[in-house]
Amino acid sequence: MSETTEQLDDIDRRILNALQIDASHTNAELAELVHVSQPTCLRRVKQLTENGVIERQVAIVAPDKVGARLTAIVEITLDVQAADRMEEFENVVADEAAVLQCYRVSPGPDFVLMVQVADMPAYHALAHRLFTTHSNVRNVKAYFSTFRSKFETRIAV
Template identity: 90%
Template sequence: MPSDAYPLDEIDRRILNALQVDASHTNAELAALVHVSPPTCLRRVKQLMDNGVIERQVALVTPEQVGARLTAIVEITLDVQAADRMEEFEHVVALEAAVLQCYRVAPGPDFVLVVQVADMPAYHALAHRLFTTHSNVRNVKAYFSTFRSKFETRIIV
């Protein structure tokens, strides 16, 4: 276990696993589910949030139901890989709502992005905004999802 990892006990693990499946439970429901008292559950969840173990709680939206039908996995290679230039690129993509995830990777490209847009014209507009006009982008390689066979957000703890 990395030294910066928060020390989790079995109760914390049960709480985290239950919340990752369905975070809409009331405190009483969650407490019953993980076999602790409601006050203990509330205190534990607050500690997990205060210590950054639970980053945030969100609703997962079905992309097709909101018109975001095209998923692209995009590899980006920069011309200059100096730390400040990498951070500059990360800042640019962080401001773009259609970029759902951004990873620095090695070896190979410098970044891998997960992008969700309405359609191919929307992807082209995004590519122009983020990649074509950015002077440090050397290479862009995009893969377009034809079918999503698995999508999961939970981490087994």
């Protein structure tokens, strides 16, 4: 267990669970929901944020409502796996808005990307920009989602 995990108490866990369900609560609402005073709640949320436990608070957008109907899970294998070449590829995909997540993985491919685009022509354009023009990309294997049966952002705390 990490040092931060060991320092989380029941109040922190209740706050984190409540925020993961709905981060739009006011401090007063959150305090009432987790059964602590408002000053305690405010201090705890601030502390969890400063310690990096809460990375950020965002709105989750429905992809189909904004024209991003195609989800692709893409495996990438590089020719050269030296640390600087891995970082170089990560920097390329970091600048691409359609790449929602990028993971270094082992064994198998070097990276797995989660990509959200409008349609197949948009995926082809992205693949050309990121993969075919990048000299260190050896292999690309893409899987296209036909149905999302589960999507969750909560982490058990």
